[in-house]
Amino acid sequence: MGYRYVGDASIAAAAGTGPGRALRSPAQFREWATDNAAEPCTYVVAADGVLLVAPRHTEHVACASGREVLAAGEITFAADDPGGDGDWRVEEVSNQSTGYCPEPSCWPVVAAAVERLGVRHPGGFTAAFEFRRCGECGSLSVVKENDFTCAVCESPLPAEWNLADR
Ligand SMILES: [Zn+2]
Incomplete structure (x- = not known):
């Protein structure tokens, strides 16, 4: 099922910082991660299962261009070999989004979106709300x-x- 935005309409209207960057492949992930992955990020999983990421403090509704999502929260990536060609993993991931309020049971779509990027994950939310x-x-x-x-x-x-x- 998808989650509609349930937050404040004025936030949605003012949320001009999106949309998030779509990460569809390991190559796209690496290109993005080289410059951006050191910080926790806002993420959503779009209706087509693609992970969209944006700088932290970006509203989820902006990251998602106002659309329904399958999951939303914050995510932090880490490299096994910072600056090198080593593998990446998800260090922390949550379903913390007061705009979409996703259920903890949305984890499998997050796992699938990350797996298609060739990134390892902890097998569940590190913080579930x-x-x-x-x-x-x-x-x-x-x-x-x-x-x-x-x-x-x-x-x-x-x-x-x-x-x-x-
Ligand atoms: Zn009350």
Whole structure:
């Protein structure tokens, strides 16, 4: 399934820094990574399964050109042999995107997008987030330590992902 942007419309309208760079092959990854991969990046996986990356702090909605995504979050790459021709790996990867609020279960599409670049990965998110919208006050909450309580109004949050419900 795809995730639609659920964040603030004013952010989407102002997000002029995208789109992300599409990485479709090991060659494209290496060309990009040589100059850009030292820092954590914003990423989305587009509907066609392609990884799009953008400088950190780029809004996910800009990285995705406002489109639906299969996954979104932050990713950090590292080289086994910095500056050389060695292999690359994913050092850290999360589903942290308050614009798309993807579920942790989107990991397989991230894994597939990275594998097609010839990049190793840790086999799962190194940091996984659960997002819920509060049914009482409408706030977006990030569930911390399995505490399904709204941080704003302290109402109980639903057990199931509900960001598509609006
Ligand atoms: Zn609330």
